[in-house]
Amino acid sequence: MAVHNTIQGVSTRDKIIKLGRDFIQKIGYHSFRYQLIAKELNIKNAAVHHYFPAKEDLGVAVIEKDRSDFLDLIEAGKEQSPREKTEVLLTMYANYCLSGKNLCIIGATTSIYSELPPKMEKAANEYIETIESWLIDVLREGHQNGEFRFEETPENLAAVWISTLPGALQVAQAKGAGFFRGVLEQLRRTLLPA
Amino acid sequence: MAVHNTIQGVSTRDKIIKLGRDFIQKIGYHSFRYQLIAKELNIKNAAVHHYFPAKEDLGVAVIEKDRSDFLDLIEAGKEQSPREKTEVLLTMYANYCLSGKNLCIIGATTSIYSELPPKMEKAANEYIETIESWLIDVLREGHQNGEFRFEETPENLAAVWISTLPGALQVAQAKGAGFFRGVLEQLRRTLLPA
DNA sequence: GTCTATACGCTGATAGAC
DNA sequence: GTCTATCAGCGTATAGAC
Numbered sequence: 001m002a003v004h005n006t007i008q009g010v011s012t013r014d015k016i017i018k019l020g021r022d023f024i025q026k027i028g029y030h031s032f033r034y035q036l037i038a039k040e041l042n043i044k045n046a047a048v049h050h051y052f053p054a055k056e057d058l059g060v061a062v063i064e065k066d067r068s069d070f071l072d073l074i075e076a077g078k079e080q081s082p083r084e085k086t087e088v089l090l091t092m093y094a095n096y097c098l099s100g101k102n103l104c105i106i107g108a109t110t111s112i113y114s115e116l117p118p119k120m121e122k123a124a125n126e127y128i129e130t131i132e133s134w135l136i137d138v139l140r141e142g143h144q145n146g147e148f149r150f151e152e153t154p155e156n157l158a159a160v161w162i163s164t165l166p167g168a169l170q171v172a173q174a175k176g177a178g179f180f181r182g183v184l185e186q187l188r189r190t191l192l193p194a
Numbered sequence: 195m196a197v198h199n200t201i202q203g204v205s206t207r208d209k210i211i212k213l214g215r216d217f218i219q220k221i222g223y224h225s226f227r228y229q230l231i232a233k234e235l236n237i238k239n240a241a242v243h244h245y246f247p248a249k250e251d252l253g254v255a256v257i258e259k260d261r262s263d264f265l266d267l268i269e270a271g272k273e274q275s276p277r278e279k280t281e282v283l284l285t286m287y288a289n290y291c292l293s294g295k296n297l298c299i300i301g302a303t304t305s306i307y308s309e310l311p312p313k314m315e316k317a318a319n320e321y322i323e324t325i326e327s328w329l330i331d332v333l334r335e336g337h338q339n340g341e342f343r344f345e346e347t348p349e350n351l352a353a354v355w356i357s358t359l360p361g362a363l364q365v366a367q368a369k370g371a372g373f374f375r376g377v378l379e380q381l382r383r384t385l386l387p388a
Numbered sequence: 389g390t391c392t393a394t395a396c397g398c399t400g401a402t403a404g405a406c
Numbered sequence: 407g408t409c410t411a412t413c414a415g416c417g418t419a420t421a422g423a424c
Contacts, residue, residue, distance in 0.1 A: 046421095111305030152379075171300065182350040182353045183357055227399065229398095240403095249401090
């Protein structure tokens with residue numbers, strides 16, 4: 001599909017997913033419209049529907065793309081220390097904040113969770129599960145090798161992190177980037193209590 | 195206005211605000227419609243518009259009502275210890291989780307922050323500021339009297355709390371109530387590190 | 389793959405009678 | 407204060423030509 005475009009670099013389909021993700025993270029799934037993507041790509045509404053017949057199809061593709069990118073990221077860093085691995089996650093969120101992405105995928109989906117079409121709910125659950133289970137493993141690994149010194153369970157600590165990061169990204173819109181930096185500083189401390 | 199209704203108990207206007215808050219916390223501001231309120235009160239769409247001509251007017255009223263309720267709550271507990279005061283906040287959120295309220299007002303507003311009408315943005319900012327400044331004071335008070343033993347600044351710790359609580363409420367929809375309890379347990383520990 | 393054109397439903401909102 | 411009636415606008419989605 002779209003062979004010539006693929007050869008040139010990025011297919012229209014991939015551009016749509018990328019733009020869809022950008023818009024969803026900036027204004028949320030409900031506020032994002034196909035027209036925004038069409039305008040950006042200088043095509044028409046109907047052309048976007050050619051790739052993703054229903055909006056929820058694109059929604060699922062965006063979630064899965066972001067999950068896939070995350071898996072690539074952790075695969076690339078699998079030889080790093082636990083501390084470095086947690087920094088990957090924190091840096092990812094710091095970049096969201098700095099680049100005007102007001103929501104992560106977790107926040108974008110859970111803030112409208114009760115309204116999600118079944119396929120999107122399923123994709124969101126898998127997405128969250130992926131990050132959570134990875135984080136639990138990283139925390140446990142760091143605890144066992146002595147790099148981390150927290151006293152709570154890796155499960156509970158991971159639960160706090162995947163709640164705090166989406167929440168802080170949202171609240172930082174009202175309180176500013178300094179607010180978010182303070183939260184990051186705090187999360188780092190939870191790994192090494194005095 | 196609506197004197198006879200007020201005498202009977204609760205005015206239609208107050209019922210609309212209460213229902214508006216319920217719906218906003220369950221399905222979010224964008225998904226909530228006047229028709230849902232009208233149906234619940236056995237009146238028509240136009241009747242709701244009589245009290246709140248524009249949807250954002252009701253949005254503002256809901257935020258201010260929730261802020262007012264919170265102020266009443268902390269006024270009632272002003273003689274409590276810092277520890278008891280923090281429990282008031284945690285219990286409030288635990289009740290959200292248990293009563294099917296998927297979003298707090300902070301989460302409901304910050305998840306669509308970039309799309310908020312100016313008046314709602316202002317109301318949201320005041321709301322967040324109210325909770326944040328109260329919490330900072332409580333944390334500082336508890337630290338000074340020795341009830342809390344955290345090592346970070348009250349400002350940063352408060353920032354974490356008002357990010358974590360809205361975030362955890364959202365994510366708990368996907369992970370279940372046990373997830374939320376784990377987060378609460380963890381937050382309590384941050385006041386008393388080992 | 390992209391277009392024009394259009395249908396459709398829904399929601400916010402208004403006018404005016406009662 | 408509540409109603410009936412109605413509207414305009416928007417967003418999703420489709421049909422069919424090119």
